[in-house]
Amino acid sequence: MPDVLAEVRKGWVASRGIQFLDAIHAAIVETLHTPEDDNVLRLVEHSPEHFAIPGSAGERYTHIEIAMFAGRTTLVTKRALYKAIVRNLEPFGVPANDVKIILIEVSPGSVGMRGGVAACDLDIGYEIRV
Numbered sequence: 001m002p003d004v005l006a007e008v009r010k011g012w013v014a015s016r017g018i019q020f021l022d023a024i025h026a027a028i029v030e031t032l033h034t035p036e037d038d039n040v041l042r043l044v045e046h047s048p049e050h051f052a053i054p055g056s057a058g059e060r061y062t063h064i065e066i067a068m069f070a071g072r073t074t075l076v077t078k079r080a081l082y083k084a085i086v087r088n089l090e091p092f093g094v095p096a097n098d099v100k101i102i103l104i105e106v107s108p109g110s111v112g113m114r115g116g117v118a119a120c121d122l123d124i125g126y127e128i129r130v
Contacts, residue, residue, distance in 0.1 A: 001034075001038065001040075001068060001069055001111060001113075001119065001124065002028050002032065002034060002038075002040075002066050002067065002068040003040045003041075003066070003067045003068075004021070004024055004025070004028070004040065004041040004042065004064065004065070004066050004067075005042050005044065005064070005065045006020070006021065006024060006041070006042070006043050006044070006062060006063070006064045007043075007044045007045075007046060007051065007062070007063040007064075008043070008044075008045055008046070008051075008060065008061070008062050008063075009045070009046060009047075009048050009051050009053070009059055009060075009061065010045040010046060010047050010048070011045070012059060012060055012093075013043065013045060013092070016092065017043050017045075019092075020043060020089075020092055021041040021042075021043055023085075023088035023089055023091070023092070024041060024064065024085055024088065024089070025039050025041055026084075026088055027081060027084035027085040027087070027088045028066070028081065030084050031077055031080045031081040031084050032068070032073065032077065032081065035125060038125075056097070057097070057098045058095060058098050060092070060093055060094045060095065060098055061098045061099075061100075062089060062094050062098060062099050062100070063100050063102075064085065064099065064100065064101045064102070065101075065102045065104060066081075066101065066102070066103050066104065067104040067105075067106060068103065068104070068105060068106070069105065069106065069107070069108050069111070069119070070105035070106060070107050070108075071105070078103060081101075082101050085099065085101060086099050107120070108120035
């Protein structure tokens with residue numbers, strides 16, 4: 001279920017948007033053990049005048065929000081996820097210190113899917129506690 005929103009300043013990702021999102025998704029699959037085809041990822045590129053970044057960050061500052069089911073991971077798993085995302089974004093020239101990842105945890109009862117059914121009432125096909 002993880003839904004990902006990645007935000008960057010316009011221009012540097014260029015035609016590599018799908019590969020950029022695939023890199024984030026690969027880290028999620030690796031650490032959270034979600035199915036390969038369970039991917040909802042969005043990339044928003046903002047004009048610099050519409051995306052303020054920390055003074056210590058460079059032009060490739062990347063802000064990532066991941067909404068996922070609460071209680072699915074231990075702190076060890078979350079740390080592994082952060083590291084895997086940073087590692088997978090290195091080939092895009094994103095400095096490790098320019099990546100901010102925010103996990104937004106929601107209860108399965110707060111997600112409607114597959115025809116408007118609460119996720120807590122579904123067999124989603126994989127374990128959420130990893």
